[in-house]
Amino acid sequence: MHTPAPPASLLLALRPRTQERLYDFYDELRSAADLFWDRRLDAWVATGHAVVSSAAGDPRLSSVRYPDIEAVSEELRPLARVLSRQMLYSDAPDHSRLRALLSKAFTPRAVAVLREKISGAVEQIITHAAPTGRMDIVADLARPLPLTIICDLLGVPEQDRDTLSSWSGPIAAAIGSSRLDADDNRAASQSMTHTLAYLRALLTRQDTPPPPHTLRALLTAHTENTDQDFDELLANCALLLIAGHETTTHFIGNAALALLRHPDAADQLRSRPELIPAAVEELLRYDSPVQLMLRRARHELELAGRTVAAGQVVLLLCGAANRDPAAFPDPDVLDFQRPGGRHVAFGYGPHFCLGAALARLEGAIVLEALLTRLPALRLEEAPLQWQRSLNFRGLTRLDVAFTPPSVNHDSGTLTMATHRRPAGLGHASSST
Ligand code: HEM
Incomplete structure (x- = not known):
């Protein structure tokens, strides 16, 4: 009888040449097993849609990332202590309590109020880039936009945003990789300490009242009326800050790339x-x-026919589940009229992404702007580079060119040039 070869380690996904063909690599893993033991990672890896979605909400599995903080390296320990207080890495009842508190800021209604701010911010970015006819979508749009919006939501003044963003990078790197050295872990811990000190000063400042409808206003009211543990609150605000922009940044970059590669x-x-x-x-x-x-x-416990021992880690590969042919016929085809199928890009179960409505809104506004405001948008000839992370998938830059608006000399106003192929998104001369 033919025995399938043992699957390769998920760690191979970090090789630059695998990142470019990531979904072929996932196919290889999934065809070998929808759940396999990864010896190099010392963890189970789930690749199939059925097992990923059921395990994400399985109460037999915990979301606690560091069950023994003392076992964590000294450099990483300060960060691990903070992460352990965040809802993402907690189980009920702490998880449900924290989620109930913070979800008030993320109801679809609360998010709809942000629509105007998002449109205004996108408009400003595009108007600034338009005369040049060139843009790095990651640096010019995908990074600043989600940061602006989550900082608006938190009530962070404009002048502090770049500093906050510079702390978020090392933290995201530490969350996204298990193979960082001591210096990286120390940098991530220090960045978290700075972030918390900043948020503490922000939430306790007396000189200016919190802007209305911000999370700062909501939390100030809450802490005044309850005996809420303030450090726990700060840890969860830090979660929002990081989860609220690193992920959406990658979404905008990846979505723009997919559209550039699929002009039809x-x-x-x-x-x-x-x-x-x-x-x-x-x-x-x-x-x-x-x-x-x-x-x-x-x-x-038993999972997908395998025995998982107490304490073992199970990595749920949403990226592979979302390309599983058993859940999505022709999974490698980009099809906006795809019938049925429920993707797990926002997770599944009790930890389903709290910011999903916000991310969807930002995504929709950006797509519309890219399609209508940047005529003949095309990829520049440049090799693509992906961030080195197993958790997050995103480009380090995405250079595009488009036709800049021309000056209408009669009226003295700027107008968009007209084109034989109206406002086409496509390839400049790229082989990507
Ligand atoms: C396209 C953008 C985004 C993607 C793909 C994404 C993805 C995810 C995923 C997969 C989870 C579940 C993790 C798990 O179960 O272990 C999650 C949880 C979470 N996300 Fe997002 N996210 C995005 C945007 C946002 C935004 C904009 C915010 C906040 C402003 C946010 C805040 C959160 C929070 C707080 C959780 C933890 C929820 C809980 O533990 O109950 N996310 N996200």
Whole structure:
């Protein structure tokens, strides 16, 4: 009888040449097993959609990332202590309590209020870039936009945002890789300490009242009326700050790349803008910004026919689940009218992404702007470089060119040039 070869380690996904063909690599892993033991990572890896979605909400699996803080390296320990207080890495009842508190800031209604701010911020970025005819979508749009919005939501003044963002990078790197050296871990811990000190000063400042409708206003009211543990609150604000922008940044970059590589799909969206919400979902499925979720077995259990020992880690590969042919026919096709199928890009179960409504709204507004405001948008000839992370998938830069608006000398106003191929998204001369 033919025995399938043992699957390769997920760590191979970090090789630059695998990153470019990541989903072929996942196919190889999934065809070997929908759940396998990865000896190099010392963890189970789930690749199939059925096992990933059921395990994400399985109460036999815990979300606690560091069950024994003292076992964590000295450099990483300060960061691990803070992460351990965040809802993402907690189980009920702490998880439910924290989620109930912070979810008030993320109801679809609360998020809809942000629509105008998001549109205004996108407009400003595009107007600034338009005369040049060139843009790095990652640096110019995908990084600043989600940061602006999450900082607006938290009530962070504009002048402090770049500093906060510079702390978030090392923390995201530490969360996204298990193979960082002591210096990286120390930098991540220090960045978290700075972030918390900043948030503490922000939430306790008396000189200015919190801007209305911000999370700062909500939390100030809450802490005044309850005996809420303030450090726990700060840890969760830090979670929002990091989760609220690193992920959406990657989403915008990955979605723009997918559209640039599929000009027909872009044309379809331009002629049928009512498909944009469906396109947001399909783009999240197609190249998911968060590639994996972490769980830990509370006790020995059976999962997908395998025995998982108490305490063992199970990595749920959302990126692979979202390309599973058993859940999505022709999974490698970008199809905005794909029937059924539920992607797991925002996770599944009790930890389902709290910021999903916000991320969807930002995505929809950006897509519309890219399609309508930057005529003849095309990829520049440049090799693509992906961030080195198993957790997050995102480009380090995405250089594009487009036709700049021309000056209408009669009226003295700026107008968009007209084109034989109206506002086409496509390739300049790229082989990507
Ligand atoms: C496209 C962008 C985003 C993606 C792909 C994404 C993805 C995810 C995923 C996969 C999870 C579940 C993790 C798990 O179960 O282990 C999650 C949870 C979470 N996300 Fe997002 N996220 C995005 C944007 C945001 C934004 C904008 C915010 C906040 C402003 C946010 C805040 C959170 C929080 C607080 C949790 C933890 C929820 C809980 O533990 O109950 N996310 N996200």
